Amino acid sequence: MAMVKSQHTSVIYVTLLFAILLMLVPIPDSMRYARPEWVALTLIYWAMALPQxxxxGVAWFTGLLMDVITGGVLGIHAFAYALVIYLVGRLHLQLRQYPLWQQAITILSLIFLVHFITMFNTPISLSWxxxxxxxxxTxxxxxxxxxxxxxxxxFQVS
Incomplete structure (x- = not known):
């Protein structure tokens, strides 16, 4: 029985790994600002669906991994992801009840928070x-x- 449970948990980590790989896929410079925040979206989904x-901790570790992979300041992504997942954990019961369009508006604010925190790692630009x-x-x-x-x-992950 323990073997089955660990396989189900591994699905979460495989999706996070896939999200990290999506963030590393090279894209043209003209499209780099349009890349969705795949890792944050994946973390938000799993924290909303299975907060236990x-x-x-998972968000912090994933953020540290992103900091190391991207070569940024150590702890920027870790802090941003941990803060957002803390908020999702506090509000997950309400978020589950929202229709998808309302969830998207909430996602807008959460991704804005992640992007605002991680932008201290890059030159500040006021361009839209x-x-x-x-x-x-979103x-x-x-x-x-x-x-x-x-x-x-x-995969019956629960």
Whole structure:
């Protein structure tokens, strides 16, 4: 029985690894600001669906891994992800009840928070293109939600 439970937990980590890989895929410079925040979206989904499995510790470790991989200041992503997952953990019961469009608005504010915190790692730009990540992350939320929900149900992750 313990073997089955560990396989189900590994699905969460595989999806997080896939999200990290999506963040590392090279894209043209003209599109770099439009890249959704895949890791944060994946963490938010799992923290909303299974807060007992994906908590601040998982978010912190994932953020440290992102900091190391991207070569940024150590702890920036870790702090941003941990803060957002703390907020999701506190509000997960309400977030689950929202329709998808209301969840997307909440995602907008959460990704804005992640982007605001992590922008201290890059030169500050007041251009609207710098904030495209927030918009694209909000727009892909329904897709991320549907795919991860199907994975969670398919693998019976609980």
């Amino acid at each position: 499995r994906v908590s601040i 293109t710098h904030w495209m990540t927030v918009l694209t992350s 727009l892909v939320w329904p897709l991320v939600y549907a795919v991860l929900r199907k994975i969670r149900r398919g």
